[in-house]
Amino acid sequence: MNRARVDALFAHAIDLREDERADWLARECADDAERAHVERLLRADASAGDFLEQPPALVAAAVSGVVQERGSPTVFGAYRVVRSIGVGGMGEVWLAERDDGEFQQRVAIKRLAYPTPGLLHRFRQERQILARLEHAHIARLIDGGLDAGGMPYLAMEYVDGVPITRHVADAAPDLKALLELFLRVCDAVQYAHQNLVVHRDLKPSNIFVTADGTPKLLDFGIAKVLSADTTDAPTQTVARLLTPDYAAPEQFDGGAITTATDVYALGVVLYELLTGRHPYRHARGGASAGDVPDPLPPSAASRDRRAARTTGRVPRGDLDRIVLVAIARDASRRYASAEAFATDIRRYLDGRPVSANPGSLGYRLRKFAARNRYPLGAALVVVAACVAATAVGWRQMQRANEQAARAQAARQFLAGVFEQAGPNRSQGKPMTAHELLERGEQQLGRFGGEPAIEADLTGLIAGLYWDIGDAERALALLKQADAAIDDPRVPDEIKARNLVRRAMIERRNKNNDVAVVHARQALDRAERAGAVAARERSDARRAIMLATEGAAGVDYTAVARDAQALLAEDEARFGGRSDMVAKDLGLLVVALLNAGQYRAGVDASRRALEIDGALYGERSAAVSDDLFYIGMGLLQMADFAGAEAALEHCAAVRTDVYGADNIETIDARTFVLLVEELLGRYAEVLPKRLQLLEDQRRFRDSNPGMLADAYNMLGDSYVILGRFAEAESAQRESLAIRAGKDGTNDSIASRRALSSLSDALQLEGRYSEAEAARRKTLALAVAAYPTGGDVPNAERGELGNILRLQHRHAEALDELRQAATALEGGSKVHASMVQAQLAEAELDAGHPDLAFAAATRGLELGRASMPRGQRRLAYPLFALARAELAREHPAEAEPLLREALAVRSPPYPAHDPRVLEVKVALVDALTGLGRPAEAQALRAEIEPLLKASATPYAKDLLERLGARR
Amino acid sequence: MAGDVTALIEAASGGGDACALQALFERVYDELKVLARRQLASSGSSTLNTTALVHEAYVKLAGSRERELHGRAHFFALTAKAMRQIVIDHARARATEKRGGHPANILELDAAADVIAGEMPADELLRLDRALTLLESEEPRLAKLVELRFFGGLGIAEISLLQAISPRTLNRDWRRAKAHLYVHMHPDV
Structure with a gap:
């Protein structure tokens, strides 16, 4: 028997479905013996389960000597043992009483099973904090010490x-x-x-x-x-x-x-x-x-x-x-x-709505999504979430801290670094900022005897690392600096400063609760330091707001109010054009934008831009952040041209500051492309999008969600350009990135890409696959929003539509009527869409009057919720036009069709079914209006395109076109 | 210390210097034991997590600076192998005790066993070791993966990075390795 062959057969067989295996093996295996071997491996694979999935725990005895036998004690310091209560994972527990007769106190004594040298030291460190915990529902830690045998114990409230x-x-x-x-x-x-x-x-x-x-x-x-x-x-x-x-x-x-x-x-x-x-x-x-x-x-x-x-x-x-x-x-x-x-x-x-929701790009996404459902389009919402989570202004906090009392040492230190960077020491090549910092970092050890300077410089270099975009290195250094947190030789203001930096980076990494803890500690240190730490105090307060701002259930209006208050204080203390005020403005901008006060947000960001430009220069990270938020605000206000200018400027500055493939730069570039698409420049955007994707690929492991979104957006662009097959493969790529270990996409995070995939398949005319994908998105939406709502019902509407296209009228009407009813009082944008889909289904099922009612309602909802020119408006426009034609009202139909066509073409190409369907109806309308020449010209234009298409929908349209001949 | 280990790693990984390799292995083996003892002493726990140890050994021996990938991959492979050795040495000692050796304080250690998820009995570990040695002769790549993952406690993502093999391939290899070992250990499957 050939071992390699058996293994290869086995490796292939595990990818097959179980019911396919037997046939396949019968076909591929050379003989029964070989087949028996493969089958044995398959059985082993099926039974292996948890086998080897847990690493072996290394038991104490493997590395240390024999644990000593210990008897049962009778006293622990001043406590006399009453009885043993039990044995826990950490050691044995006794009930004991205080033995000195002054007062009766019952305690639980916990003795550790294994010697732990560092324990008492840590216990003393922690004890102050633990002793502060006085709460009716918390058993207090009372005491601790060593028992007669030298074993540490803890005494706790019994x-x-x-x-x-x-x-x-x-x-x-x-x-x-x-x-x-x-x-x-x-x-x-x-x-x-x-x-x-x-x-x-x-x-x-x-x-x-x-x-x-x-x-x-x-x-x-x-x-x-x-x-x-x-x-x-x-x-x-x-x-x-x-x-x-x-x-x-x-x-x-x-x-x-x-x-x-x-x-x-x-x-x-x-x-x-x-x-x-x-x-x-x-x-x-x-x-x-x-x-x-x-x-x-x-x-x-x-x-x-x-x-x-x-x-x-x-x-x-x-x-x-x-x-x-x-x-x-x-x-x-x-x-x-x-x-x-x-x-x-x-x-x-209390029966009130709760914030828990598994839709879960987080509360901010939902908030953004709720606010921006229509003018920006769904793709924007996804990216908006990523960006909303981006910090603004905080990076500014790390600047201008250089004026510390230890400036002298710092200057010498930096001078040393720069001297090294001179042409003699770096073989004539100019050093990059990163290399410079690495040199600096290597020299930090020189200050080993002076912990204050070392801590200060460590923080400073960390801040500079962040400024050049290396957050990882910055965080590593700050963690290193944390070692000095209890060192009394390091002044509190330095500790506060480093804690703030740490908090801000943790926040950037979305560890908001860690960030809050560090920010609070920073404030505590700054307050202990007193007046010398006025700046640190302000920084810490801002950091706390920024870190809590990301949590669930945040009231942004309240954050904005707090930020205003801090701004006013800092204006008085540091001056109206100070860096502190610029930072406060940065925080205020985030709060205002999230609270939906876009105009005020943009104004505040413009003010910050002016200050930051003067303080840090026009090509600085701070300026790029201000520009970014100006762009975001303008985007929300549908000022696309203004948004484009601001975001392009931002991307250019960030490319200078961080490089083209830095995540900050990519954020800005992503938005530039979205705005360009909103301005209708799809064809020009496509190559740029592919280029951007190249730069994003390296984030596949570190930020797969971003890459998945990027493919999702690429697919959406392809759909708009009528390149459905490419759209399909882009969506499949997005899904592959999001797929779980088992290769399935069962998370709600995959819904958008699945939905886009279904759209692409539908436009390709592959209805059964489109239907399967749609049923999956519907299931995901229902699971994620078990109480119903806009998303599941919009999905249900799409399912109805794909059923209609397959001429399964009764099923289609079932789903669409259910969705339409459920969406009454829900999102108008979604309700308008579903009414339009319902109208077409009623038409196809031969109910023109019901269709007319649904289409009228659909357009009414659409007009109330979308501006003219919005692409989704084309659906109710087209549906109502079809209903009017069915009622022999071609004069009413024509303007509706012209408006729908203006919305769809451009950007959709001439062969796109969404353009063709409108033109087919327009032929009908023109014929009915007695304008045969125009009708004939249009017919001549579209008939070959329809005949060239292999999709069932093209056949339907041809039939519709023939009906009027 | 980091310096001479670095030299050893370079010698061992670059030119296939057998002496350097042996020296390095002994060094790593000892260091793992030292680190383990220290962790035991400071954690108050009776058990250790091998993942943590392997990483700690890396930092300790190779220094915290990023190494070039080849050296890192080599080092982790070596450390995982040393960890295998330690675990198996212990399993062997313990199996001997059970077969009528001295009545050491195993009971007290067992009291903590409920917090050890997935620990294998000593004799099963020994059989695994034999099966793994067999697999090593047949398909060294799979055996190495088992060492890294099971004994070294490294995750698939990390191994993928170290060895420049895609997680998809690694997951498939892992499944294959498990099946082969399982067959070795349960011949009647």
Whole structure:
């Protein structure tokens, strides 16, 4: 038997569907023995499952000596042991009493199972913070020390109660009471978060409920105390301490531990309380995101549970979504804080709409999408989301900090760097900024004995790295600088400055909760530093606003108000044309644009532009940001020419500052192209779009969503240019980038590309494939918006339309009537579209009067929601014209058709079915109006084009054309 | 320290210098153990995560600067192999204990076993090691992937970057490797 052949056959067979395999093997295998081998491998493949999927944990004994036997202690310092309470993952726990007779105090003593040298030191560091946690629902950390055997222990407030899961099982509260209990837990967690303490190890056995029903959280901050020094130890080590069922994915992946980490654990606990089971039951341990199946919504998970039925605890709809958002594996999709989580639960209890929504390019996308549905087109909305998430103005914060008291040392240092950069030392080649900074970085070690200067310069170089667009390097340096955060020799204002920089970069990386924590610490440091840190104080306040601004449920009007207040203060303190004021304006612009106050946003950005130009020069990052937001604002106001000018200017400046393929530059270039398309220049845009795509390709791994969007937009451009096959392959590429590990596109993020794919297939005349794709988008939309709404119903309308094109009239009418009814009172743009599709279906089914009513309504809605010239308006225009023709009113039809044609041609080419269908109707109208010469000329123009097309729709149109002859 | 390891890596990866390779392997093996002990001491946990260790060893030995890709790929392959050695050495010791060796404090370690997801019993690890050695002779590329992923704890994305092989191919290789090993370990499948 040939081993290589068996392997090759096996490798091929695993890609086949199971039901295809037998035939294929029978055909390909040389003999029975070979086939038996391949089949054995296939069986092994099917049974392998989790085999080898979990790396082996290295057990202590593998690397260290024998663990020492330890007996049961009777005292811990001043505490006398009453009895053992239990053994946990970290060690044994005892109930103890204070022994000095002064007062009775019962404590829980936790002794660690394994020697941990750094622990006491960390304990002392953390203790101040932990002791600050005074909350009715948090068990306090009281003391800690070494026992007689030299083993460290912790003493905590003793709570006489049971784990929350037990309490709920015993007391069986109804849904409302259960949620209210849970809200008290959230409040405690939120309180701790406000004090900058993340629990990291929340689980039912750490959430006790006392006999009178009061929840108490145990072990707050303990995981942190137990963890190694945060500056250099990977968090994975800590993760091994945790209970895998409740630890968030980032705790295993080495991701940032943030308030969202606790939100995850809270979410899992709530899920379990509601359903009695764990959401990721089969995914214990450090499985990484893609390997884990999505959890069932709690309602489905608890559907068959008797307990849930009898206690009326069956959660539904919004509560499902709230829980699923809380336990999202991707931390950035979760609620940013326990408070946001609690707020949604409260809204649910009050019957108000909740912010949780799995549509999920985030709240800002929804906000943008809601505001911009029509004038800009859907493609813009997608990009708008990416850009809305882009920071404005914050980069400016990192500038002009150079005037520190240590300017002398800094100057010498920089002089040294520049001297190195002189022609003698760099072999005559001019050095790039990046090389210069690398040299500088290498020399940082020179200041090892002077931590203040080292910290200051580290931050400075980090800021410069960011300015030249290397955020990764900047962040690495700032993390390095974090090591000095407790060093008393480094002044608070330097710490504040570096913390602000860190916060801003974290925010740029969309780690908003990490950003908030650093920004708050920065403010704390700046306030401690006093007057010398006035600038840092302002920076920190701005950073906090910017970091919280990205979270779910933000009220941008309120952010704008706060920004105005800070602006006024800074104008008074630093002067009206100061860099501080420019930064405040940057923040204000973001808030105003997001709040829909475009005019005010553009004005503020123009003012910032003037100041930044004077401060940093016309070719600076700050100026490019201002230009970008001017462009965005003008775009929203439909001033396309103005937007184009601003964005082109921005792209040019960014190309200078960062290079053509930097992500900032790409943002600007993307928008320039969109604006050009909005101005109708599709054909000219196409080569530029392909060029842009080339520059985006390198982001395939780091930012696949952006690349997928780029292909999606490319496909949309092809559709407009009538190049359907190319459109199809672009959409398929977009889908391939978005596909999950298993190669399927089951996420709502794939809906747009699937929808565009369906459009392209439909225009190619491949109806059954188009229908299949459309049914999938509909399913995704329904799953994402289970309560209905514009998106699923718009999808349903599209499905109806593709059914109509296949002459499946009854099915088409079914879907379209349902969608039209559901969209009453919904988005007018979508309702107008669906009414137009319904009208055509009624016509094709032979109901001209119903068609006329639907088309009239469709155009009415379209006129009310779209400006003349909007391409989507062509659908109700055409539908109504067809209805008028069916009613023998060619005079009414003609102007409608002319308007539709003006909208569609250009940009669509002459052979595009969307142009041809209008012209066919126009022939009909002209004939009816007794203008045979014009009709004949038009007929002669389109008939060959229709005959040349192989699509079923072309045949339909030919038939329609023939009917009048 | 980073300096001479760098030289070793270069010697070992460039010219196929067997002595340098052996020296480097021993160095990595020792370093992994040192790092593991240190982590154990500071984490309070009884178990360690091999992924973290492998990365830490890289930073420690090769320095934090980005290396050229070939050197990095080589280093990680070596580290994963060393990790395999450590895990298997331990599994062997433990299997011996179970077969009537000394009654060490295994119980106390087992108390923490519930937090260890997916740990393989010692004898299964030993059988895996044998199967892997066999696979190595038949298809070294698959065996290397198993070392990197299972023992080294590297993710597919990272391996893809290191070896310049597409994630798609790697995922398929992974599936093939698993099936082959599974057949070796469960001949009656």
